[in-house]
Amino acid sequence: MIAVHCGAGYHNKKYHRKYNKLSKKACIKGIDVLKQGGTALESVKAAVIVLENDPITNAGYGSNLSTNGVIELDASVMDGRELVYGGCGAIRKIKNPIELAYDICVKQSKPLPLGLIPPSLLVGTGGLEYARGIGLNIVTNKSLISKKAFKQYVKCKHLYNQQSNKLDTVGAVCIDDSGHVASACSSGGLLLKRPGRVGQAALYGSGVWADSFIKEEPCVAVCTTGCGEHLVQTQLAKEISIDLKNETCVTTGLHKTMTDKFLKSRFLRNVNQKLGGALVLHANTARDEIAVLWGHSTQTMSLGFMSKMDRYPTGLISELPNEALAGDTINVGGTYFYNKINTE
Known part of the structure; x- marks a missing residue:
């Protein structure tokens, strides 16, 4: 089972079909990895690469x-x-x-000589040199700039108040045949951000969280999207995962956590418009029940999901009700699947 998102923000209706098509394409890629015996971690990486390579998203190219x-x-x-x-x-x-984040993650458990500790987060030139060392695809800055992104940059260069309109961070959550979950997140950050700025998509507990370590407990994977500063300050991915571990109804639980620990968070008490979203996979092993959930305070959120049993993936755009104000209301949706979960 895999679910992906193309961001929470504002998605123009004329592009809805393109976003849905891309979400479906990413889901199919992730499911193909699972069908070949791959892990949840390998699946989310593959799905996010598809999202990064499309210029319609704010991740990778474009x-x-x-x-x-x-x-x-x-x-x-x-x-x-x-x-x-x-x-x-x-x-x-x-x-x-x-791919760089994945390599850093999988090498956490591989010992280094002289008792050195593997890094869990690399930034700037250090991260680039590490990527070169492991043979990742290094390109020019110009080759990553799409016509659309450059046009927005020129238009908004002196209009910083428009920077929250493009929040299309991408992400994926997955559960594999072994009953384990993984989460992934990737972003180009806010439009006209300051050089060196790091957002929630890179940070532990803010952009991603995944926990299937204790098999007797529900498994939860979360990835977030929206204004990175708001998500970093609230560590929303981790908070959602912890809360949903003990919720009987995960749909109302997600709404409660996003309301209490995001919209009403004391850490955002001076923020007028709180913009964020979350994609959640919750697996209850006792009931063989898998829930894919999403919640957002932005105008829209683009997402897709697919199980190994599905012939076709689903792609959709979740929208706030007409009377709701972005940054002031949480919209929650979800779907349930009932499949045997392997807990061996």
Whole structure:
């Protein structure tokens, strides 16, 4: 089972079909990995690469430009089986930053000589040199800039109040045949961000969370999207996962957590418009029940999901009710699947 998102923000209706098509394409890629015996972590990486490579999203190619006209990328993954995380921030010239985050994550459990500790987060030039060392695809800054992103950059160069309109961070959550979950997140950050800025997509507990370590408990994977600063301050991914572990109704539980710990968070008490979203996979092993949930305070959120039993994936755009105000209301949706969950 996999679910992906193309961000919470505002998605123009004329592009809804394109976003839905891309979500479905990413889901199919992730499911193909599972069908070949791959892990949840491998599946979310593969799905996010598809999202990064499409210029319609704000991740990888086509990402937002910083104030100096450079693309700096954030990404992270978390493996629920081992409870390990890998992230990269403000990374330049890497075509698919999710590959760097994945490599950092999987090497957490591999010992280094002299008792050195493997890094869990790399940023800037250090991250770029690490990527070169492991043979990742290094490209020019110019090759990452799409016509659409450059046009937005020129238009908004001196209009900073427009920077929250493009919040299309991408992400994925997955459960594999072993009953373990993983989460991934990738972003180009806010439009006209300052050079060196790192958002929630790179950070532990803010952009991703995954926990299937204790088999007797529900498994939960979360990835977030929206205004990175708001999500970092609230550590929303981790808060949602912890709360939903003990919820009888995860749909109302997600709404409660996003309301109490995001919209009403004391850490955001001075923020007028709180913009965020979350994609959640919750697996109850006792009931063989898998829930895919989403919640957002933005005008729209683009997402898709697919199980191994599905012939076709589902792609949709979740929208706030007409009378609701973005940044002031949480919209929650979801769907349930009943499949045998392997807990061996």
